[in-house]
Amino acid sequence: MLRKTVDPFTCLKETIQILARPGALLVTMGKREVPNVMAIGWGSVGIVWGKPVFVVLVRPSRYSFTLLKERGQFTVNLPSPELSEVVAYCGSVSGREHDKFRETRLTPEAAETVAVPVIEECRLTYECQVIATVDLLPEGLAPEVKSACYARGDFHRVYYGEILRVTADPDFLSGMAR
Ligand SMILES: Cc1cc2nc3c(=O)[nH]c(=O)nc-3n(C[C@H](O)[C@H](O)[C@H](O)COP(=O)(O)O)c2cc1C
Numbered sequence: 001m002l003r004k005t006v007d008p009f010t011c012l013k014e015t016i017q018i019l020a021r022p023g024a025l026l027v028t029m030g031k032r033e034v035p036n037v038m039a040i041g042w043g044s045v046g047i048v049w050g051k052p053v054f055v056v057l058v059r060p061s062r063y064s065f066t067l068l069k070e071r072g073q074f075t076v077n078l079p080s081p082e083l084s085e086v087v088a089y090c091g092s093v094s095g096r097e098h099d100k101f102r103e104t105r106l107t108p109e110a111a112e113t114v115a116v117p118v119i120e121e122c123r124l125t126y127e128c129q130v131i132a133t134v135d136l137l138p139e140g141l142a143p144e145v146k147s148a149c150y151a152r153g154d155f156h157r158v159y160y161g162e163i164l165r166v167t168a169d170p171d172f173l174s175g176m177a178r
Helices: 012-020 063-070 081-090 100-104 143-149 170-177
Strands: 004-006 024-029 035-040 043-048 051-058 073-078 124-135 157-168
Touching (some): 024 063, 024 081, 063 157, 073 157, 157 170
Antiparallel strands (some): 004 157
16 A cells, blocks of 8 residues: 555544544564554553654553563554454454464555554554653552453553654545545
8 A cells, every 4th residue: 555644643533533443453573573463442642742642551461562672662553444353353362372463464564664564454554662651550540440440450551652653545534534
C-alpha cells in the first residue's frame, strides 16, 4: 500500500474509535528481530513535554512487555473492520508460543523512523519512540478501577511513545473527508 505521511493528530477521532472497538495492534520487536503483535484497547494520543505522544498500557505478563524492555520502540496500527477477528486473535494468544504475524498472515513492513515494523494491511500507523514509562501503583488507583481491572494484580506499565511518524492509507483519508 502506498502510504501518505500525515500530521500526528490528523485522525484522532478515528484512532480513539478503533481503539475502543475492535482494538488496535501494537507491534514490538526485541533482540531476536522477530516482530510480535498484540491487541490494545486502552491508550491515548496527545501532547506531553511539548511532544506528540501515543500512550499505551501494557501489563508485565505480556510478551510485548519483555520486547519493549529490549527495544524501547513500538508501532500502533489501526486495522480496518475486516481485521476484527485478527485483532481478537492477537489479543488472545501470546507471542511466546505463537508467531502471530505468520498465523494471521499480517505483513510486517519496515517503518521509516523506528526499528520495529508497521503492518502493511493497516490503514493508519504510528511510529513511536518510548520517552517515559510509569508503573501504575495500586495506591494511586480509585477503588472501583482497582477492583474492576486489577483483581489479579499485573498492574500496567504506561509507555509514553513520542510519535515520530504517522502514515495513512489515502483511501482512508478521503473516506474521512466525506
Ligand atoms: C481488544 C483487546 C484489547 C486489549 N488491550 C490490552 C491493553 O491495552 N493492554 C494489555 O496489556 N493487554 C491488552 N489486551 C490483552 C493482550 O492483547 C493479550 O494478553 C495478548 O495475548 C498479549 O500478547 P503477547 O503476550 O504476545 O504480548 C487486549 C486484548 C484484546 C482482545
